[in-house]
Amino acid sequence: MKALIFVTAFLFSGITVSATETKLMVRAKARDAKFIGSSLGGAYIIIRNKLDQQILAEGKTTGSTGNTDLIMKDPKMRESSITDAQTACFLAKIDIDEPTLVSIEVISPYTHRQAQAKVSTELWLIPGRDILGDGIILEIPGFIIDILKPRTHQYISLKAIKDNPFQIQADVVMMCGCVIDKGGVWNSEEIEVKGILKKDGKHIKDIKMSLTSTKLFEGDLLINTVGNYELIVYAYNERTGNTGVDKVNYVIYE
Incomplete structure (x- = not known):
């Protein structure tokens, strides 16, 4: 009976807990070269909740290797972007209801097993605070x-x-x-x-x-x-x- 009263009170209290879609752009870039995209079969991305290792999003990067001049030749300033609208990426859309520490793992190149490398990083995602633009760029050596x-x-x-x-x-x-x-x-x-x-x-x-x-x-x-x-x-x-x-x-x- 007490449990029923508690649930009823909670439902009518106006307090709701809802997840917020948060966008995270992830890219894989070859060391001293360009981005890994569709022409090479993409890089495989896995995003996990650091706490319980639950997979929140996964998929392959798609798009072009990017603009050679922009990436390899043009002078870089602090605010400079090295991507354009066609540059390969994986856009994750993750529902979270509180700041969440995530791990990002990149396996690349996806279709060349003998050359595959795995790199990873971690960061906090804040609900509704998207990370777009160049996004998170992980470098693949080799x-x-x-x-x-x-x-x-x-x-x-x-x-x-x-x-x-x-x-x-x-x-x-x-x-x-x-x-x-x-x-x-x-x-x-x-x-x-x-x-x-x-x-x-x-x-x-x-x-x-x-x-x-x-x-x-x-x-x-x-x-x-x-x-x-x-x-x-x-x-x-x-x-x-x-x-x-x-x-x-x-x-x-x-």
């Missing part, structure tokens, strides 16, 4: 590297390559998909790309790789023995600290 030659688990006849240079190839781009080229905005001459060759688990040699066309790096090596080989290709930019790696295993048979 390079996306895809080894094209040799192919994963490829079987190669020793007769076909013995005493002849064996070509290796790798496609290297920024984490937003932006291309690397000689003298370009992302200059290949600033980036070291090398192959590390292992046979039956033991290091054999390092292979220098050079740009032969836009974002394509190549190198040559001689292989004269059968075995199980592993090729590791890495990219490294000393100025930015960016690194990236891809690996393949292949077999040389008699």
Whole structure:
């Protein structure tokens, strides 16, 4: 009976608790490059209540990589924006009834598992106080590297390559998909790309790789023995600290 009286009194007291929609703009930006958007499959965003880990919003960034001049070339002031209406983002709409500490997790690039990085941050959301404009920008370090030659688990006849240079190839781009080229905005001459060759688990040699066309790096090596080989290709930019790696295993048979 007392409980019924309390509920009735509460309902007629005029006191109501209602959640307020609060907007939060989240973007993923490649280190030393542009934003991660639809052309690369997007970055995956997860926003959680820090207290109980409940997912409040999740989804992928969509839109363009942004304006190159605005992001990479124009001088920046304190109030400067580096996004425009087309720049990739994830807009979360979260219902909260009190200030809420949230964690934001970004996994990117979504469709390139070998290059994925996860970054996160935390902030307070205030009911009805939207965070828009450039929003919260999380930086994704690295390079996306895809080894094209040799192919994963490829079987190669020793007769076909013995005493002849064996070509290796790798496609290297920024984490937003932006291309690397000689003298370009992302200059290949600033980036070291090398192959590390292992046979039956033991290091054999390092292979220098050079740009032969836009974002394509190549190198040559001689292989004269059968075995199980592993090729590791890495990219490294000393100025930015960016690194990236891809690996393949292949077999040389008699």
